[in-house]
Amino acid sequence: MGRYWSVLRLFWSTAIAAELEYRLNFAIAALSSLGSLVGSLFGLFLFYRTGYRFQGWTWAEALVVLGVFTLLQGYAATFLAPNLNKIVTQVQEGTLDFVLLKPISSQFWLSARTLSPWGLPDLLFGVIMIVYAGNQLGLHPLVYFRALPPLAFGFLSLYSLWFILGATSIWFVKIYNVTEVLRGLLEAGRFPMAAYPAAYRVFFTFVIPVAFLTTIPAEALLGQGHWGWGVAAAGLSLVLLQGSRLFWRFALRFYTSASS
Amino acid sequence: MTVPAVGSRRLRRRSLLGLLKLIRVMLSVYYAYMVEYRAELLFWVLSGTFPLIFMGIWSQAAAGGQFALDSVTFVRYFLAVFLVRQFTVVWVVWEFEREVVEGKLSPYLLQPIDPVWRHFFSHVAERFARLPFILMLVGLFLWLYPEAAWVPSLGQGLMGLGAIALAFCLRFLMQYTFALLAFWTERASAVEQFWYLIYTFLSGMIAPLEVFPEAVQRVVLWTPFPYLIYFPAHLLIGQPTDVGQGLLAMVGWGLIFLAVNRWLWRRGLRQYSGMGA
Numbered sequence: 073m074g075r076y077w078s079v080l081r082l083f084w085s086t087a088i089a090a091e092l093e094y095r096l097n098f099a100i101a102a103l104s105s106l107g108s109l110v111g112s113l114f115g116l117f118l119f120y121r122t123g124y125r126f127q128g129w130t131w132a133e134a135l136v137v138l139g140v141f142t143l144l145q146g147y148a149a150t151f152l153a154p155n156l157n158k159i160v161t162q163v164q165e166g167t168l169d170f171v172l173l174k175p176i177s178s179q180f181w182l183s184a185r186t187l188s189p190w191g192l193p194d195l196l197f198g199v200i201m202i203v204y205a206g207n208q209l210g211l212h213p214l215v216y217f218r219a220l221p222p223l224a225f226g227f228l229s230l231y232s233l234w235f236i237l238g239a240t241s242i243w244f245v246k247i248y249n250v251t252e253v254l255r256g257l258l259e260a261g262r263f264p265m266a267a268y269p270a271a272y273r274v275f276f277t278f279v280i281p282v283a284f285l286t287t288i289p290a291e292a293l294l295g296q297g298h299w300g301w302g303v304a305a306a307g308l309s310l311v312l313l314q315g316s317r318l319f320w321r322f323a324l325r326f327y328t329s330a331s332s
Numbered sequence: 333m334t335v336p337a338v339g340s341r342r343l344r345r346r347s348l349l350g351l352l353k354l355i356r357v358m359l360s361v362y363y364a365y366m367v368e369y370r371a372e373l374l375f376w377v378l379s380g381t382f383p384l385i386f387m388g389i390w391s392q393a394a395a396g397g398q399f400a401l402d403s404v405t406f407v408r409y410f411l412a413v414f415l416v417r418q419f420t421v422v423w424v425v426w427e428f429e430r431e432v433v434e435g436k437l438s439p440y441l442l443q444p445i446d447p448v449w450r451h452f453f454s455h456v457a458e459r460f461a462r463l464p465f466i467l468m469l470v471g472l473f474l475w476l477y478p479e480a481a482w483v484p485s486l487g488q489g490l491m492g493l494g495a496i497a498l499a500f501c502l503r504f505l506m507q508y509t510f511a512l513l514a515f516w517t518e519r520a521s522a523v524e525q526f527w528y529l530i531y532t533f534l535s536g537m538i539a540p541l542e543v544f545p546e547a548v549q550r551v552v553l554w555t556p557f558p559y560l561i562y563f564p565a566h567l568l569i570g571q572p573t574d575v576g577q578g579l580l581a582m583v584g585w586g587l588i589f590l591a592v593n594r595w596l597w598r599r600g601l602r603q604y605s606g607m608g609a
Binding site for chain 1: 341372375376378379380381382385386389391392393396398399421519522525526530532533538539543544545550
């Protein structure tokens, strides 16, 4: 375990050192995050400006969901996209061989090899939005800790789903756009599930578990959710994580390296 | 740089028949190429679910609140948005950027045809390859939600199609203009990404312009964005639309971008040295 920590430290410090070479990129990313934030707020405002409200969600409460969504986007851009979208290149070029030869878990290597600070502005804006909305609602500072476990489970679930999709590149090399499908569906997490018609709610809870990624952590923060959902979130993330490990082992059996 | 000048002169000397043949060849070549990656294409179609998500949330909102449109109109609108999006997807900036960075543009410059036409026809051909998937999805949707079915009149349909074609051309032209920045910077796609962000929120993809605040609506109508999605979608579902104003805006913005585009192209070729040359 200790070895993994020191390897992780090395991975990330080199990644940050490499990315700091491109400071302009960071400025662009920050600008994009800001633009996307303004757009998201505008999108939400369109619903609330006429006095309509999502079933049981005030403006500030809906802001919490949007904040969690922004946080999730930042997390995906920082940790998931730079690693998991590269699996396909490794398979295509056969460099996966070198990863498999290393004396650490190949899933760990593929999932944690690098990180991109481009998602940091989103993480920051997400936190700001949540704290702002929390202040409006008069939340006690300690309450925020209540949202951490479901949030962590959400992060874990998203990672597992993304990794499983990335792992399918062992069979289908042109997989870049499968993760785009997932990303497209994640957009549904911008709004609380209560805003959707029943059929959508079923789909986004049981088929693509978007509800567990944003609405349930937000409900935990607001102290609204039923505790059963928290348990379900934990169960889901563990099942998905274990599923991703099993799936990766299964997929590797079909890996024949490039040009062989 | 004389290469494109020679190319266009020779092209002009060709008969119209030759031109038609060129178009046919290009379309069939790129169609064959696109059909090769059919599975990939299906995923690209599916990744455009953004309007369908907003369809759910807006139709739900319209059922419970006071909005400019009713629930069924929202559903139709977003279905039309989905269609328009599918037919106006453009990715030329990523391809062009790669060609410039890797020096692959050089051989194309030697051919007696402006390289833009390759990109253009590959995009057009891809629409045809995509068509079966789109029809399947729309069919599935109408089967699930028959109340929303509508048949545009012949006039509406033709106008909608024309507007979609124009919107595609405008979007292609804009993105190709940004792509030309690749001659100077390695991150031309970053410009496009930022532009895309504004496009997402102002084009009518997240909501029809009717529900925007009055002041925002007026400003947005001066930008090119609503004509890329809102305008064709509106025509398709047969909502009252100011056609003349929309066409004028599209042509106007098209001319502006065309001028910038040609200027950048001439300057860019002078700048371009070809990787490894």
